[in-house]
Amino acid sequence: MKKDILLSGVGGQGILSIATVIGEAALKSGLYMKQAEVHGMSQRGGDVQSTLRLSDAPISSDLIPLGCCDLIISMEPMEGLRYLPYLNPEGWLVTNDTPFVNIPRYPEQSALEAEINRLPHRVMLNIEAVARELGSVRAANMVLLGATIPFLGLAYDTMREAVSDIFRRKGDEIVELNLKALAAGKEIAETNL
Amino acid sequence: MDNKQLFLGDEAIAQAALDAGLSGVYAYPGTPSTEITEYIQSHTRPEEKIHSRWCTNEKTAMEAALGMSYAGKRALVCMKHVGMNVAADCFVNSAITGVNGGLVVVAADDPSMHSSQDEQDSRFYGDFALLPMMEPSSQQEAYDMVRHAYDFSEQMGEPVLLRITTRLAHSRSGVTPQAGRRSQNEVSVPADERQFVLLPALARKRYALLIEKQAELLRASEESPYNIYTDGPDKRKGIVAFGIGYNYVMENFLEGCPYPVLKIGQYPMPEEKLKKIFAECEEVLVVEEGQPFAERLLRGYLGSGDGQKVRGRLDGTLPRTGELTPDSVGRALGREHKPAYSVPSLVEMRPPALCDGCGHRDMYTILTEVLRNEYPAARVFGDIGCYTLGAGAPFYAINSCVDMGASITMAKGAADAGLYPAVSVIGDSTFTHSGITGLLDCVNENTDMTIIISDNETTAMTGGQDSAGTGRLESICRGIGVAPEHIRVVVPLKKNYEEMRTILREELDYHGLSVIIPRRECVQTLKRKKNKKQ
Numbered sequence: 001m002k003k004d005i006l007l008s009g010v011g012g013q014g015i016l017s018i019a020t021v022i023g024e025a026a027l028k029s030g031l032y033m034k035q036a037e038v039h040g041m042s043q044r045g046g047d048v049q050s051t052l053r054l055s056d057a058p059i060s061s062d063l064i065p066l067g068c069c070d071l072i073i074s075m076e077p078m079e080g081l082r083y084l085p086y087l088n089p090e091g092w093l094v095t096n097d098t099p100f101v102n103i104p105r106y107p108e109q110s111a112l113e114a115e116i117n118r119l120p121h122r123v124m125l126n127i128e129a130v131a132r133e134l135g136s137v138r139a140a141n142m143v144l145l146g147a148t149i150p151f152l153g154l155a156y157d158t159m160r161e162a163v164s165d166i167f168r169r170k171g172d173e174i175v176e177l178n179l180k181a182l183a184a185g186k187e188i189a190e191t192n193l
Numbered sequence: 194m195d196n197k198q199l200f201l202g203d204e205a206i207a208q209a210a211l212d213a214g215l216s217g218v219y220a221y222p223g224t225p226s227t228e229i230t231e232y233i234q235s236h237t238r239p240e241e242k243i244h245s246r247w248c249t250n251e252k253t254a255m256e257a258a259l260g261m262s263y264a265g266k267r268a269l270v271c272m273k274h275v276g277m278n279v280a281a282d283c284f285v286n287s288a289i290t291g292v293n294g295g296l297v298v299v300a301a302d303d304p305s306m307h308s309s310q311d312e313q314d315s316r317f318y319g320d321f322a323l324l325p326m327m328e329p330s331s332q333q334e335a336y337d338m339v340r341h342a343y344d345f346s347e348q349m350g351e352p353v354l355l356r357i358t359t360r361l362a363h364s365r366s367g368v369t370p371q372a373g374r375r376s377q378n379e380v381s382v383p384a385d386e387r388q389f390v391l392l393p394a395l396a397r398k399r400y401a402l403l404i405e406k407q408a409e410l411l412r413a414s415e416e417s418p419y420n421i422y423t424d425g426p427d428k429r430k431g432i433v434a435f436g437i438g439y440n441y442v443m444e445n446f447l448e449g450c451p452y453p454v455l456k457i458g459q460y461p462m463p464e465e466k467l468k469k470i471f472a473e474c475e476e477v478l479v480v481e482e483g484q485p486f487a488e489r490l491l492r493g494y495l496g497s498g499d500g501q502k503v504r505g506r507l508d509g510t511l512p513r514t515g516e517l518t519p520d521s522v523g524r525a526l527g528r529e530h531k532p533a534y535s536v537p538s539l540v541e542m543r544p545p546a547l548c549d550g551c552g553h554r555d556m557y558t559i560l561t562e563v564l565r566n567e568y569p570a571a572r573v574f575g576d577i578g579c580y581t582l583g584a585g586a587p588f589y590a591i592n593s594c595v596d597m598g599a600s601i602t603m604a605k606g607a608a609d610a611g612l613y614p615a616v617s618v619i620g621d622s623t624f625t626h627s628g629i630t631g632l633l634d635c636v637n638e639n640t641d642m643t644i645i646i647s648d649n650e651t652t653a654m655t656g657g658q659d660s661a662g663t664g665r666l667e668s669i670c671r672g673i674g675v676a677p678e679h680i681r682v683v684v685p686l687k688k689n690y691e692e693m694r695t696i697l698r699e700e701l702d703y704h705g706l707s708v709i710i711p712r713r714e715c716v717q718t719l720k721r722k723k724n725k726k727q
Contacts, residue, residue, distance in 0.1 A: 032367065033199070034365070036360060036363065037363045039228070043545070044545040044582065046543055046544055060447075061441050061443075066532040078539075078541070084534035084537070089533040102546065107541065112539065115537045
């Protein structure tokens with residue numbers, strides 16, 4: 001098993017919380033893992049990315065070579081497109097559809113969606129809307145993570161365990177909410193396939 | 194995989210130092226080194242008496258750590274690469290004094306300048322000071338090296354420099370800590386009462402001793418488990434790979450590398466092993482993160498003899514600048530990955546910016562408005578911190594950003610030259626780091642300039658660490674001798690814009706030294722505090 005994953009978004013959107021859950025699930029599955037994060041200046045509203053490499057064999061590089069990424073998970077549609085050179089031809093883009101506009105020349109949303117829809121393997125969803133329906137937009141990250149489950153190569157039950165472990169400190173209600181969000185995202189991706 | 198824990202490179206270093214019987218960490222925050230100290234702060238209990246409070250700057254940190262080592266205990270100093278410039282006076286001389294308790298200095302370099310103003314390579318400092326260095330290729334190695342470095346430091350009687358780079362510092366991987374946590378050393382002073390007295394006559398003796406130790410350091414490198422020669426059948430090429438450069442080489446040979454590879458993680462560089470790879474291979478590719486430190490030495494200035502075999506950053510085989518990647522190393526090895534997709538042309542740059550609601554925004558709004566409309570000859574000398582982002586849209590507010598504290602002293606020099614108005618913009622933490630001494634120069638000459646200490650009561654850019662002067666900036670300025678009537682404090686909020694304009698005009702018009710302190714807590718710190726309360 002070998003999965004190279006790239007997470008993208010805008011500084012402050014919380015891509016690292018997604019990485020943390022995948023990392024926890026990978027560790028539970030006995031896999032090797034390397035996760036490169038971005039700290040410092042770019043966290044201030046700039047583009048941010050984190051790479052996550054999982055494998056049943058030891059991993060050399062912290063970074064993913066061009067054209068080798070199996071899955072891009074993006075909190076923001078334009079940010080998902082920024083890293084396309086890393087995606088392999090069979091790889092998937094799973095992205096939130098809602099733009100985060102903090103620059104003057106942000107592209108038209110319709111143009112962005114058209115660009116994303118040109119990809120052979122993509123899932124685009126409104127994670128905030130799904131999360132709001134479940135009770136809180138704060139679970140939006142877990143909706144997005146749920147939508148990657150068909151492509152992650154990690155067992156759904158292990159992912160559920162990882163979510164429970166990570167949110168346990170915040171109480172049963174928050175755990176339930178995030179598990180529901182995970183399930184909702186998974187269902188959307190599966191209907192999309 | 195029992196006991197395996199997920200650690201950032203920084204966290205692995207911190208855990209290893211704790212396991213090695215650390216008594217104190219001394220540091221000033223700086224990306225990518227900050228998380229080392231933060232980890233120690235959050236993983237120690239007061240009764241353990243392990244010092245971990247932030248220092249005012251890297252020099253005070255290095256000196257305090259040397260003092261702890263003098264008193265027999267194990268100390269750790271952490272900084273980003275440019276912090277080494279600040280700590281250099283003490284660092285270089287600590288090689289002459291030597292140590293008593295084990296002392297490890299971590300320099301976190303930032304090739305590609307993700308969060309820095311240059312990509313200087315700290316290995317030059319280690320070499321310059323004649324100190325042993327280690328450079329890990331993985332989080333596990335970072336852990337193991339730090340554990341070993343404390344023993345080695347005490348055995349050699351010298352500090353050890355651990356050199357890491359951004360990618361290792363901020364990458365997470367499974368680490369298995371070694372069993373058996375050491376207890377801290379007891380207080381003990383050096384047997385030789387004059388060991389640390391670097392008067393010329395004594396320093397010469399200590400320096401001779403340091404030179405003498407070089408042979409032993411080299412022998413340790415030859416035998417080091419971190420310097421490994423792996424043979425390969427194809428001798429047309431050999432590879433010398435340092436630190437994480439090794440990972441990018443191996444990423445390109447998942448099925449096994451056909452060429453001999455010398456992996457180096459401990460310096461001085463192992464001479465015998467290098468001779469072997471140069472003797473056996475037709476050419477030698479040098480893969481090192483950062484500047485071509487080793488490549489230059491191996492090539493020789495004139496590139497004669499074996500130097501002609503060297504390939505790397507200096508002959509364009511690898512990019513001359515920037516962080517290595519699996520792709521740049523792949524290209525150097527003739528094994529390139531081709532991307533299937535390109536970046537669509539509609540994707541725009543998204544540079545970092547000041548947060549919405551940030552006090553620096555209000556400060557810059559008024560500063561740029563007043564200067565542009567009323568004082569077009571004014572120039573603004575900036576400094577290092579979040580407010581450096583005032584250089585970009587929509588403010589384009591600053592004309593310089595060089596090093597910690599330079600806003601004050603550069604504005605002074607420009608004012609001395611006759612530039613008016615000369616304005617300095619500096620943050621509270623940068624002011625206490627390296628601005629206070631410059632302010633004293635300005636006071637002594639009552640320089641005609643205006644200093645704005647934009648105070649958000651934290652070290653914001655690195656994630657909100659305590660700022661050394663919080664609550665005391667006015668008294669510091671008064672104590673140094675700034676005239677009290679020219680120390681002006683204001684809350685940078687929209688409703689106070691008129692007051693801010695008036696203060697600014699008054700102090701620009703005053704032909705002497707003024708300090709304006711716009712003060713409002715960082716919005717990120719505020720948010721974190723609120724979240725904690727919930």
